[in-house]
Amino acid sequence: MNPREDIAAGRRWVVKVGSALLTNDGRGLDEQMIATLVEQIAALRERGCEVVLVSSGAVAAGVVRLGLAARPHLLHDLQAAAAVGQSVLVQSYENAFKRHGIIAAQVLLGHDDVIARDRYLNARGTLNTLLDFSVVPVVNENDTVVTDEIRFGDNDTLAALVANLIDADALLLLTDQSGLYDADPRSNPHAQLVEVADVHAPELDEMAGEGGSLGRGGMVTKLRAARLAARSGTQTVIAGGRLPDVMARVTGGENLGTWLRSGRRPDTARKQWLASMLQVQGSVELDAGAVRVLRESGRSLLPVGVRGVSGAFHRGDLVSCRDSEGREIARGLVNYSAAETREVMGSPSSAIENILGYAGDPELIHRDNLVLV
Ligand SMILES: Nc1ncnc2c1ncn2[C@@H]1O[C@H](COP(=O)(O)OP(=O)(O)O)[C@@H](O)[C@H]1O
Ligand SMILES: N[C@@H](CCC(=O)OP(=O)(O)O)C(=O)O
Numbered sequence: 001m002n003p004r005e006d007i008a009a010g011r012r013w014v015v016k017v018g019s020a021l022l023t024n025d026g027r028g029l030d031e032q033m034i035a036t037l038v039e040q041i042a043a044l045r046e047r048g049c050e051v052v053l054v055s056s057g058a059v060a061a062g063v064v065r066l067g068l069a070a071r072p073h074l075l076h077d078l079q080a081a082a083a084v085g086q087s088v089l090v091q092s093y094e095n096a097f098k099r100h101g102i103i104a105a106q107v108l109l110g111h112d113d114v115i116a117r118d119r120y121l122n123a124r125g126t127l128n129t130l131l132d133f134s135v136v137p138v139v140n141e142n143d144t145v146v147t148d149e150i151r152f153g154d155n156d157t158l159a160a161l162v163a164n165l166i167d168a169d170a171l172l173l174l175t176d177q178s179g180l181y182d183a184d185p186r187s188n189p190h191a192q193l194v195e196v197a198d199v200h201a202p203e204l205d206e207m208a209g210e211g212g213s214l215g216r217g218g219m220v221t222k223l224r225a226a227r228l229a230a231r232s233g234t235q236t237v238i239a240g241g242r243l244p245d246v247m248a249r250v251t252g253g254e255n256l257g258t259w260l261r262s263g264r265r266p267d268t269a270r271k272q273w274l275a276s277m278l279q280v281q282g283s284v285e286l287d288a289g290a291v292r293v294l295r296e297s298g299r300s301l302l303p304v305g306v307r308g309v310s311g312a313f314h315r316g317d318l319v320s321c322r323d324s325e326g327r328e329i330a331r332g333l334v335n336y337s338a339a340e341t342r343e344v345m346g347s348p349s350s351a352i353e354n355i356l357g358y359a360g361d362p363e364l365i366h367r368d369n370l371v372l373v
Pocket of ligand 2: 017018019020055056057058059060082140141143153154155156217218
């Protein structure tokens with residue numbers, strides 16, 4: 001039995017191509033690489049796979065087009081570079097796909113598009129419709145309008161959200177390394193490739209390091225992306241994009257790169273949406289009993305299990321639930337503001353009416369609005 005038969009069975013793929021691969025050492029877009037990737041996607045589709053491509057490279061392409069000496073640091077400079085570079089990027093893909101008779105579509109997504117549930121569902125509908133039309137969506141972050149606080153910043157996270165949106169079977173993160181090593185191979189020549197691991201294995205956090213000068217997130221964001229993707233049951237493979245025929249080989253189940261196995265059952269669509277919201281408005285500290293109940297029995301969080309509150313959140317905001325050492329356990333949408341939570345924490349739900357003067361929900365966070373981290 002092929003241990004990677006789960007991968008080989010995948011029909012719906014999200015392929016993410018990082019800046020580190022696409023940008024010719026900072027000398028603009030590597031057109032040859034784009035042609036090679038597109039040829040491989042065409043071959044994948046011939047085998048009956050659906051593919052969404054998440055491609056970085058806009059900033060890097062814009063930097064060269066504008067004649068800048070290096071990747072800028074100021075947000076507006078980055079956004080200007082992205083605006084110039086995105087059209088160069090998408091034009092390159094358009095030309096390359098056309099040579100294979102494939103229609104491509106540009107899809108730019110921002111953080112707002114996943115926070116609002118109606119926009120989230122809309123993005124899902126559009127991507128699914130594009131796939132129904134046999135189009136290859138080419139997705140990037142909508143860099144020109146985002147502010148620093150709401151940027152994904154790295155396209156690994158964006159690719160995972162896209163995988164959630166379309167319920168992808170598998171996510172392929174192509175980069176300049178052959179996969180995840182047990183240490184950053186740039187600084188440790190003895191680093192060993194991890195061939196397969198459970199995506200939730202805690203020791204992976206020790207191994208994953210930051211990115212290079214061209215890319216953004218390194219292996220840290222790739223690991224986080226794989227965990228986010230696992231929420232829709234999506235398998236992740238991290239592999240070297242310069243390897244000949246890498247897409248056909250990985251998707252065929254060959255033992256290449258790092259397979260981060262997503263073992264558990266997929267979350268519900270609502271919980272996937274909740275997990276995709278990146279920004280919390282505050283946090284609550286739980287006592288040991290509440291930590292156990294959340295982790296082990298998937299129940300709601302009641303005010304009685306809360307010991308502390310920080311931040312200025314309102315009803316309906318996303319709040320992080322932490323243990324006494326500050327480790328995040330879960331996230332969820334609260335039924336009470338920070339001020340109200342301070343008043344009712346530590347009390348049984350039956351006392352809420354007396355304390356606040358009105359009868360609200362018995363839970364601080366209902367289990368349907370709660371995701372474990
Ligand atoms: N444990 C690790 N294994 C492999 N690469 C690592 C590791 N830790 C950090 N890295 C770095 O992550 C980089 C890839 O991420 P990044 O630069 O963000 O590329 P991309 O643009 O493809 O997302 C590699 O060049 C490598 O130096
Ligand atoms: N949206 C940006 C991509 C950000 C980025 O560099 O991502 P990555 O290469 O995945 O670390 C761009 O197109 O330049």
